[in-house]
Amino acid sequence: MRIPCPWCGDRPLSEFTYGGDASKARPKNPEKASPEEWVDYVYLRDNPAGKHTEYWHHSGGCRSWLMVTRDTRSHEISRAVLAKPQPGGATS
Amino acid sequence: MSRQTNRLPEGGLVDRTQVISFTFDGRKFKAHPGDTLASALLANGIHLTGRSFKYHRPRGIYTAGAEEPNALVTLGNGGRTEPNTPATMVEVYDGLKARSQNRWPSLKFDLLSVNSLLKPFFPAGFYYKTFMWPRSFWYRLYEPMIRRAAGLGTLANESDPDRYETAHTQCDVLVVGAGPAGLMATREAARAGVNVLLVDEQPLPGGHLTGEADKVDGKSGAAWAAGMADELRAMENVCILSRTTVYGRYDGMTFGAVERVGDHLSPDSALPRQRGWTIQTRQLINAAGAIERPLVFAGNDRPGVMLAGAARVYVNRYGVLPGRNVVVFTNNDDAYRTARDLSQAGANVTLVDSRAKEKVHSRGVLPASVEMHFEQYISKVKGRSHVGRVTLAPSGTEIACDLVCVSGGWTPSLHLLSHVGHRPEWDEASTSFVMKEPGDEARAAGGAAATFDLNETLREGSKAGKAAAEACGHGIPGKTNLPKADDLPAYHIEPLWRVPSAMSRADGSFVDLQNDVTVADLELATREGFGHAEHAKRYTTLGMATDQGKLANVNALGILSQLQGRPISETGTTTFRPLTAPAAFGAIAGQARGSAFRPIRRSAMHLWHENHGAVFTQAGLWLRPYFYPREDEDFAAAVKREVLAVRSSIGMVDVSTLGKIELKGPDAGNFLDRLYINAFSKMKVHRARYGVMLREDGMVFDDGTVSRLGESHYFITVTTANASAVMQHMEFCHQVHWPHLDVQFCTVSETWAAMAVAGPKARDVLARAVNGLHLENHAFPFMAVGEGTIGGAPVRVFRISFSGELAYEVYTPAGYGADVWEAIMAAGESDGITAYGTEAMTVMRTEKGHVAGPELDGRTTAADLGLGGMMSVRKNFIGRWMASRSGLEGQDRLQLVGLKPVRSDETFRMGAHLVKDIGVTGVDVSHGHISTSVYSPTCDHFIGLAMLRNGRERHGETLQVVSPLHDESVSVEVVGPVFSDPDGEKMRG
Structure with a gap:
């Protein structure tokens, strides 16, 4: 499997570290977030058969965290961009 | 040594000018370079090569390729033993030694062939159904017995002395198979300018053409292929790997292959035996050809029964006639070429076709001497260790013979098209599975696409090469010259x-x-x-x-x-998975074995440790001094001496393996506040503080120290084990959560060598060694940070104590590490400075009640460890909100306590459980477990740290430590976790 790093181009899987589901946003206001929001962010994960957005760290390369869209059925990667705060994600 | 009785007087691609010799089961035989073990055995009249897996039936050479099911042999001796090698793939070299397998005591007389007589009693599922009772007999008796009786070759019990390599390569187009389709595909793709890698498992190019009598462009197929390969080798953008099997396709167009570099040479060759390739490509052309199917009839496994295509290969490629009186049994037109070629080589050939006469297209290729039987099949084979006679049905005709060639049609090799999940479909016309939708990155040509006409194969290969180049964005200039092969009647099969x-x-x-x-x-x-x-x-x-x-x-x-x-389309097919062909572990591991299995990290002071007798321990990739035994000291004595030296005078330990990260930027303090449970943005410059990081779920992630070297300049240490995980976590938090923070950081773990100088004499000794830094308590108090030089080398000094003693951590650029270490050693010599290892360090941190890896096991909160008071309530930090969940508070939590044995001579071990009463069992009897236990020279008895339910409220209670595995139980008293200097007077003094 290869991941197209926006900085480094197509690189082999062995250069990357998996970072889990990227579809969850960290509560924007941690002190105001309900326990349910925290549980959702920390624990609850979908397990789709199909496209899945996930974090990958180019740990053996440029050290960027990427958001990668991967089809869990075929491992086809349709998108890889630099990870950035999710809309509604934490700033504090 | 006997004559090669079945070698034809001429023909074939073997080098008849040279005679080499080899042994099979100790008997010596002659062969020619270019022979496989199988062709050489057949040349010498040997068909019987093995005993079958389950029934120990005699079996002979069945094919001429990698798909060989019967003729599996063991090569080599000792550590070089290589079992289950198809004789059809072994190139004979002078002195080759091969042995048959799965027979005892000998191939001709095999005692376990009694299994064959019991065949009616050994149906599928027999073992599962029969050997069920009594249950214990399965492990003790049945399984070992069955394993001995059934099976293939035996592995060596020694390590393999041969050398293997791994290599990586990239190409635009990978062509698998150097037959007519693969050669044409390679040429066309290469002409378009893309980089092509052509991989073939045989030593010679040409694929099945090397075994055919038919001509291409007026030349023999082998000569045409050799010419093509020469032309391709001269092109800069073509690379050819022969003797290489592509065993698997993986996601993202990555392929695995094994190249047999030295297998065809004597084991004394300087070359590596095999090379494991990882191939990255954009396009695949599967030109791997097709594999012939057997026909299923009674006795179709007898030695002397062979695939029709294979018999042709032995005649045409090796100049070997495997039988004189031949019956060819087929359901398709292809086997007629076998009848033709064997007949022309001098055999008496009878052809038996299951089809009606009018469906056959190929009668015209046969010489008049070949007798034909239509709508007949073989119902019986006579001859146990070699065929002697077959009976046809329904006619009842009997034919004496010494070779039966069978063809049930051809199966395209779809493995590489299927490995990543594409499903083949049943194709009635070719009576085979084909890959109709291989995806945009792969295509098939020739036999692998169920195309069995040679001219069509050449055209298809050329087309595939063009299409693959176009998919890579390269068009083809000019017109393609297609070679012209002899026309043969169409392939028809029923x-x-x-x-x-x-x-x-x-x-x-x-x-x-x-x-x-x-x-x-x-x-x-x-x-x-x-x-x-x-x-x-x-x-x-x-x-x-x-x-x-x-x-x-x-x-x-x-x-x-x-x-x-x-219909077959509904029966479904099984899933193709890598590996397509067996590959040696050696070829996959390459050089990564033994001491080169993974990198070893050594600190800058490693040589000093070695020269002073250190026994090393592995910490991740690091080698760290474990203890430094003197003369006849054992482990316990050395550790005790090291601890007492530190507690009474001075010692030094190498802590270079700590993870070290340097941070700069106006928001560095703010960033650290968000990572740690305690605050650093308000910490004074030139001060250090212990810090704890949580995971987002509220559990403790890591601990270490944070030092402020300047207004916007911090330096942190993290545990050796978590060094890379913490860095990754920090990068995630900065890049994903808070990219607006103006902070830069990088890991400097290798940049700095580090050592901890500890003990009552530490200040005096260090003061003698260091320049430019005043170490008096008022000038440089506990948790102070300063800079100076030792022997001219720059050092950073941190007054940090893990041991609980008056202690300093000294950091210096790694290149100075050994010099600074020796300078401090020299300065401390008069005070008996003692180097100590990780075990003494563990003993002292346990005496001091400092937590470490065994306590930070991912299930403990800061409060569990007695560090809850450090948690700031005035700032947000990772893990704060989940750590305050109600479920993580209260009396059920396991909390850190100290333990000491009630009888001071008793010991207890890590991992043992704490219970109230011995002998009570159940799921809830454990009150906690021992995380660390050591002998404390300071207390002169065993001490431990434990995680105990509601532990902080239970100091003074007596509990039992039990380890049922070891049949041990010991009474212990619950105490506070700090055994040495609980008020911290020593480290602050």
């Missing part, structure tokens, strides 16, 4: 999955030769409800041997579909 007489009796009609699966086994599987292809495979073990059913699968699916009265 399915014959088993002959009609092989209907319902356990008569030895083998479907899977390598795993001894018969028609009767498939019938049983169907009857018992295991008729789906995937079930039948597992129930009967069909297709599960080293050949992975390359010969057997399609016939089996045909038989299953007949038994179930539904």
